[in-house]
Amino acid sequence: MNLKNDLLLRAARGEKTERTPVWLMRQAGRVLPEYREVRRQANGFKNLVETPELAAEVTIQPVDILGVDAAIIFSDILVIPEAMGLPYQMVESTGPWFENTVQTSSDIDKLKVAGADDLKYVTEAIRITKKELNGRVPLIGFAGAPWTILSYMIEGKGSKTFSKAKKFLYTEPALSHKLLDKITKSTVEYLKAQIKAGADIVQIFDSWAGVLSPTHYSEFAARYIEEICSQIKEVPVTVFAKGAFFARKTFAEGACSVIGLDWNMDPAESRSIIGNDKTLQGNMDPCLLYSSYETIETETKAMLKAFGTERYIANLGHGLYPDIEKEKVKFFIDTVKNFRHS
Amino acid sequence: MNLKNDLLLRAARGEKTERTPVWLMRQAGRVLPEYREVRRQANGFKNLVETPELAAEVTIQPVDILGVDAAIIFSDILVIPEAMGLPYQMVESTGPWFENTVQTSSDIDKLKVAGADDLKYVTEAIRITKKELNGRVPLIGFAGAPWTILSYMIEGKGSKTFSKAKKFLYTEPALSHKLLDKITKSTVEYLKAQIKAGADIVQIFDSWAGVLSPTHYSEFAARYIEEICSQIKEVPVTVFAKGAFFARKTFAEGACSVIGLDWNMDPAESRSIIGNDKTLQGNMDPCLLYSSYETIETETKAMLKAFGTERYIANLGHGLYPDIEKEKVKFFIDTVKNFRHS
8 A cells, every 4th residue: 555654654765755754753652642441451561562453552652642644553662572481470569570581501492482473462453543543644563682681591580780681691692692692593483474564664772782881792682683684675774772872873884774873873964874874863951851842842943953855854863751831742743744855 | 198009199190110910890799699698788879889898898809809000989970869858769670760850940959069068978988998998009089960960960860862851951041051060079089088088090980971962961060070170279180071072072182191992992093083282991791701711811802902011091981780790890901901012
C-alpha cells in the first residue's frame, strides 16, 4: 500500500522532503491520558505489550492525538530475552526484573535463539496496526541492541553502573561473545519478522551504550549492531546508541541508514563526524518540553536550523518523560511541522 | 614543609616527572576492609565525615595500604548544601536524602553563603591529615561543582535523569543563576579554607555534568566552574566533569591546571582537543579491576602509553566500586608505578 505520508522514509533514504518529519521516542506512553486509560484496562504494562489489539491501539494514539509522522509499535526491548528463555516482570515504579539471570556457560547454552514464532504477539500487533493506520504514516519496528539486552540478562534489572554486566565482559569475553551472538541471531530473526508483518523501518536501541569504553563498545557492541544492520536489507535501519558519542564515526561507516543522536551531541559536530551519507535523528533534550511555549519554539527552531533541510528526522534525544504535558508535546511537533527554512 | 613525593603536583604544574603519579577516586572507601572497620566504629558515613580524627585516619589509609601518590581528604560534596542550610542524611544503600529542597525564590533567599566557619570539621580533618602525613605525599582537597550541587538541592536525592533539576534550569533560569551564584561563592570560600588548612591541590567534581546539553552546560555549569578556577590561584585546580566530553575544549581554554577524563573519552583524542597546556587525569574504566591480573596489566600499560610521559596523572575514569578486590587495586597502582616508557 502506498503511504499518504512517507516523509520519514524519504528522509531515511536521503531523499528530499518538503519539510522535516517528526516523531518522538516514547510517544505511545504515559504522556497521553488516553494511553494511561488503555494501560489501566489491560491491567499493566506487560499485558498491554502482549495483547495485540491493545498494543495496536496505543501505537496509533499519537498519530491521531499528536499528529506525528510515524507510529512506533508499542512493545519492549525485553521481549527478546524473554523469548530466549528469561522471563521478566515489569515492577511498578522500579522497572524490569528478571527472576533468572545469566551467569555461566550453561546458562547461555540453555537459551534458545528466538524466532518469529516466539514473538507472534508483536507481529500480530504490527499487522493490526498497519491495517488500522491504513497508510497514513509509516510504522517503525524496533529491538534492543545486543549489548543492552546482554546487560539486562546479566544484571537482572536496571543499574546505575551496569558493573555486573561490564565485569562479565572483562572476565568472560568468550562467553560474552557467545551470548551476544545468540542475541544477535534472535534479533535479526525478530526484526525480519517485524518487517514481514509490515514494519516500514526498524530502529535498534542501545540504551546502555554510554557505560562502555570506546574499546569495549567496539568489541562487544558496535560489531553486533553492524551484523544486524548488514543483514536487514528490506528497509532502512536506525541505530540509536545513547551516550556513545565516540561511536558516531563507526556507525557512519556502517550499514545503517539513520543515526540517532542524544542531546549531548552537537548537531553540526555530529554531521561533520558522520558525513553526508547518513540521515541524523534527534536530538532535543526532553526536559525542554517542561519550558514555556516561547522557549520550546525558540529552541526547536534553533535545532531545526542546526540540522538543516536534508537527511534529518526531528525527535528528542531520549524518550518522553511521563510528567511532560501533552499540550507541550503537541506544540513541539507542530513547531517542527510548521517550520520552513528561509 | 617540603614533600617527599611531589610527583602529583609537578605533573599538575606541567613539570617533568620520573614516572607517572597515580591515585584513585574513592581510594579512601569501602574497597578497604580497614575503612569499613573505621566506618563501623564511627557508626556510619556521615559521622565519619564529621569526625576529623576518623576522617584523617581513613584519608591516610590508602597511602599506607595501597601506596598511592596522593591522599584525598575524606569528605562528601554535600557538606556544602548542608552548610548553606539544607541538611542531608546518607541513607544506607540508597544514597543521600534531603528533607528540604529548593523550589522557590524564597527558598534560595533563606540559604546562606557558607564560609570556612561552617565547615570547620573539614579544615580540622585536613590539618590532622597534613600533620600525620608528615610530607609523604600531597593532600587533595575537593568540592562539588555548582551544577551538581544545585541538582541535589532541587531533587533532594540522586536521580536517573535529574529531570527536576533540569526542569528548574529551563523554567527558572534567573533563579537558577541566583542559586548557582550562591553555591559558587560558598565553594570558593570553602576551597580557600581547605587550601589554608593544608590542601596542596583541589579538585572540582561535576558528577552530573553528563545530563546537560552542551548549551545548558555552558550556561549553567562551565561558567561557574571557571569562576571558581579563576579565583583559586594558590594551588593547581583539577576539573572532573563526568560525561561532559563536549566541554573538553572549554576547560582547555579555562583557568584549571588539570582536566579529569572518564573512560568514555579517548586519551589521544582528548589530548588533541585539549592541547598541551593542561595536565590530563584518568581514565581507566573501574570495571577493569574486576579482571585477571594479566588483563589489568595489559590494559593499564596501554593506557599509560596512550597518555604518554608528560602532563599526566593516572587514575580511574570514575570512583572505585566497593566490591573490587583490594589486591587488584594495589596491582593497578603498582603497575603504574613500575612502568617505564621505553
